[in-house]
Amino acid sequence: MQNISRADIEDFLFAEADLLDEWRLPEWLELFTEDAIYYVPSTDVAPDSSPDKTLFYVADDRFRLSERVKRLMKRTAHAEFPHSRTRHLVSNVRIRNRSEAELEVGSSFITYRTKDGITDTYFGSNRYRIVVENGRLRIKEKRCLLDSDGLRTQGRVSIIL
């Protein structure tokens, strides 16, 4: 992992954001390893809490994440039908730690979601663990730490942050 630069990581995260905003979720899912996890903890617990012990908003293993993607592509996922429009802004990207096997990456995000004339804003930081598989960057863990007071006033995280 020694030769990967912040620019490489930024390109990767910006491409991830585009896939989400274009609702190309099956392709987005391919960015994750087979043992990947995607977490959105509740906002009154420590950032490194475990979903085995405390209540989260989202705690997906790869199976549940793939089911989340399948669900969001259906007309019967009522919260996202018709699909909302979103814009994921990613900044403050930093490689926080580098080992032989993986990178720990931090970033900040602001995501806007518009549906039915109402725009909600989600903001916070992302913590990624990123590995290389077959010469490509892959996400092993994505943990979204919301800075808001719970989900008031957004009411839901029906999109992927």
Add this chain to the structure above:
Amino acid sequence: MNAFERMNTALMVDEAKQIFKVSRQAFVDPDILAAERSRIFDKCWLYLGHSSEVPKPGDFVTRQVGGRNILFARDAKGALRAMLNTCPHRGAQVCREKHGNAKSFQCFYHGWVFGLDGALRSQPGEASYAPDFKERSTSNLQQVARFEGYRDFNFVCFDKNAESLDNYLGAVKEYLDVIADQAEAGMTIVGGTQEYSMRANWKLLTENSIDGYHALTTHATYFDYLKATNGGLAPVPLEGAARDLGNGHAVLEYKAPWGRPVAQWIPMWGEDGKKEIDRLYQDLVKRHGEERAKRIALFNRNLFVFPNLVVNDIMAVTVRTYYPVAPDFMNISAWALAPKEETDWARKYRLYNFLEFLGPGGFATPDDVEALEQCQRGFRNSAEAQWNDISKGMGKPVPAYDDELQMRAFWSNWNRHVFQTSI
């Protein structure tokens, strides 16, 4: 005269013809919200918190209940306290943290210090006050007018003349017993609060929380998900009954195919899980006998306590309460409740069950949010399209879990309060 003052009921009821309609005015009219505040939230028992949230002396949480800011604390002697979080001096909110442990509470504005029981301990410049100032009860943090609990569920009431909590809960108590009895060492709130909101009238969530009718359409993708899991479903059909518990309270009690950490096994949990679930079930039989064990373990309960507490004992146990901010906006708080003695295995599956279905990031609740917000949008046409229909199951001697008896129980009591009449 406004529209509300001209109304003397929001219901259109004819038992013989099986008609039960609710005026959509009840979801949009600010005067109705004002009446709800003074006639429901100022008069009824409201859920404050669970004893397990403040286990040790000095533990506290701050919370909004019925529009008030409440400080819920355990004092030095171990007694629970519910105090108005407002300085008796000149009004500042005294405790500004959401939860924690304290030796005392200090108002930062002029520095008054209160004990865990709310008594004024000291204030800067004491010599400038009357000699008996500290002995006056008006110098202390004010206790909420009424504060009582049942099986660790603690409630407040702002009407000092209200009936006892025991009377108020009535038939609800038996269901709280069934839920609490799944634990031997008592139930506990698991860390992590789901706090969210909806752009919808608060009563839509009352209806939705006890609505067995919407599951298959609104939550189609959740059932798709369970089918996709390897062994996520038990061969148990959805069936059961709805009961009116009086005082506006209601319950659905039914069987369902999902796994219950106490105690309905699903193949996904494997052989180890089966051992664990069998052990939990045998413990229940030992403590409560076969019949009650079966009821605790294999039946689900969506319990509604008027006006705004939901305790759903389903694939996990959730405690949920919600308040109107405006006719078309509410804030919601939800917690997970679990047996204290539960193993790590059961706790993990409980929490996974919870967030797969429940909560604003789950596979179900976002669609409830969408449904309720769409209802609120629909009510923009309420000048012309005036009525909601909740007559399903009116002709049956025992309405089913997916009928609307429980909503009629809620609305009848709501109407009695708001219009101070009986229907």
